[in-house]
Amino acid sequence: MKVKIINRSRHELPRYATAQSAGVDLRANIDSPVVIAPLGRVLIPTGLYMALPEGYEAQVRPRSGLALKQGIMVLNTPGTIDADYRGEIGVILANISNVEVCINDGDRIAQMVIGKYEKADFEEVDILDETERGAGGFGHTGV
Numbered sequence: 273m274k275v276k277i278i279n280r281s282r283h284e285l286p287r288y289a290t291a292q293s294a295g296v297d298l299r300a301n302i303d304s305p306v307v308i309a310p311l312g313r314v315l316i317p318t319g320l321y322m323a324l325p326e327g328y329e330a331q332v333r334p335r336s337g338l339a340l341k342q343g344i345m346v347l348n349t350p351g352t353i354d355a356d357y358r359g360e361i362g363v364i365l366a367n368i369s370n371v372e373v374c375i376n377d378g379d380r381i382a383q384m385v386i387g388k389y390e391k392a393d394f395e396e397v398d399i400l401d402e403t404e405r406g407a408g409g410f411g412h413t414g415v
Contacts, residue, residue, distance in 0.1 A: 273387045275323070275325070276283065277320060277322040279322070280301075280320070280360075281319025283299045286298060288297075295385040297384075298320070298332065298380070300377055301317050301319035307372050307374050308375065310371060310372065311367065311368070312366060312367050314364070314365055314375075315383055316375060318361045320360065324355040324386065326397045327389065328386055329353060329387060329389050330386045331351065331352060332346055332363055332383075333346060334346045334383075342369060342373050344365055344369075347364040347366045348364055353384075
């Protein structure tokens with residue numbers, strides 16, 4: 273699938289690290305380091321703009337190493353980029369650690385996965401069909 277992309281960053285285009293990678297890394301495109309305080313959050317620009325084909329979305333997700341090693345998460349996980357969005361891709365990062373974390377220009381801050389989606393045609397009804405699970409949720413199957 274071809275995706276049109278404008279790169280106004282100082283970095284290379286996103287690319288897949290391995291032949292079977294599902295996502296590409298997004299890099300910070302900032303003029304100076306950004307310090308994220310404990311429990312703080314920031315919007316980090318990437319310098320990337322893209323046009324996805326109709327019927328596709330891009331999801332912005334945390335990088336597992338950044339989450340484990342530094343406590344940096346993507347806040348609205350997954351962040352959805354719609355096919356009709358043409359603005360700059362920004363990543364909302366949150367620091368859930370108890371120490372400041374510094375983000376530098378070019379740091380890999382998140383990953384982006386592109387996928388197909390279906391549109392639903394919602395039909396209002398008065399009752400839903402019964403299932404074995406029913407309304408059970410939030411740990412209803414035990415530990």
